[in-house]
Amino acid sequence: MQLKSLHNFFQNGLIGYYPKEEINAFFYRICEQHFDYKRIDVHLKSETLISAETFEYFETLISRLLTYEPIQYILGTTSFFGLEFKVDDNVLIPRPETEELVAWILKQTDSSQALKILDIGTGSGCIAISLAKHLPNAMVYALDVSPAALKIAQHNAQHNAVQLKCIEADILEWTTAAHAFDIIVSNPPYVREREKERMAPNVLEHEPHLALFVENDNPLIFYKAIVGLSKINLKKEGFVYFEINEYLGEDTKALFSSTDFDDLQLKTDIFGKHRMIRATKR
Ligand SMILES: C[S@@+](CC[C@H](N)C(=O)[O-])C[C@H]1O[C@@H](n2cnc3c(N)ncnc32)[C@H](O)[C@@H]1O
Incomplete structure (x- = not known):
């Protein structure tokens, strides 16, 4: 799977629970922490191949976000x-x-x-x-x-x-x-x-x-x-x-x-x- 497909998967998993802009904000924030990608990199490197472990990690994040657990607790940091x-x-x-x-x-x-x-x-x-x-x-x-x-x-x-x-x-x-x-x-x-x-x-x-x-x-x-x-x-x-x-x-x-x-x-x-x-x- 490529990063752009993961992005779609992530959006589809959370749509209806959060506004689309917020889902994207979560995705950029997670990519920054997980891949060290800035927002622009998420688009420039959209064909990056995603490992099975990374996919599973994103599945876990989706299930936690579905319970409305704050993204700051899930990632463990805030600014x-x-x-x-x-x-x-x-x-x-x-x-x-x-x-x-x-x-x-x-x-x-x-x-x-x-x-x-x-x-x-x-x-x-x-x-x-x-x-x-x-x-x-x-x-x-x-x-x-x-x-x-x-x-x-x-x-x-x-x-x-x-x-x-x-x-x-x-x-x-x-x-x-x-x-x-x-x-x-x-x-x-x-x-x-x-x-x-x-x-x-x-x-x-x-x-x-x-x-x-x-x-x-x-x-x-x-x-x-x-x-x-x-x-x-x-x-x-x-x-x-x-x-x-x-x-x-x-x-x-x-x-x-x-x-x-x-x-x-x-x-x-x-x-x-x-x-x-x-x-x-x-
Ligand atoms: C509204 S939070 C503020 C946390 C942080 N200062 C901030 O601004 O994000 C209130 C804090 O008061 C603490 N607290 C609650 N009852 C307290 C008490 N009886 N004595 C001292 N601290 C207490 C809580 O543990 C919590 O950390």
Whole structure:
């Protein structure tokens, strides 16, 4: 079989489950990882002969994609902020909106300073590692309750040649002496159980619920805990940055008391949705 026939076989196997453009995007991505072919090579080398093992590999990929398993988990990697990250079903797949959060922090941070930064709910380590990469003088701490996630974050730190200090802890119970961080950042779980019905099966059935969901009647539980610990563990004029639930922008803002924080900035995305917030410690 030639590569072009494999391409047809792959498309036919997934049509009806995904839009055609997405199927092609999967195919190009797999070819890049498996053959080291760029998109153009897939067409220029369309007559390449495919081995029986490769064909079987593609059959396996199709059957996994038919269950809506995310392509990032199947291939084991994703990219975030121009860096490569290992991912598996112990960690959330990093999202583009989180890249915006990292870009916002970097825009407002002096990269020459020796900062102390804490990323809470680090997952794959995407926020912590991207910050460490662009802030070479910073000491970056990455906290998560999941040991499996921290193992991946540590792997990703090594892969991207940065240092991370990993902390395994439950943020809802973490009691610590004053740490004096310059920046505390978090993209904590914030999807209410009742928002589940709007979620796609690739997220709902494959990504870790520990990373996603909060109870309907206490959706800001993580934000409350982090604002509380920021009062003690953030330096004067240090910053808290959050990615937030787009429906709870004003409620999240209200958690920051004016006695402890000022200069609150709620940031919207291009669709006018509340996506992130920053507060400065008094
Ligand atoms: C929305 S994910 C964010 C992952 C990553 N920072 C990102 O932006 O892609 C939330 C993370 O919080 C972690 N988490 C959930 N409950 C926690 C808790 N009680 N204490 C600490 N981390 C927790 C999850 O394991 C998960 O990695």
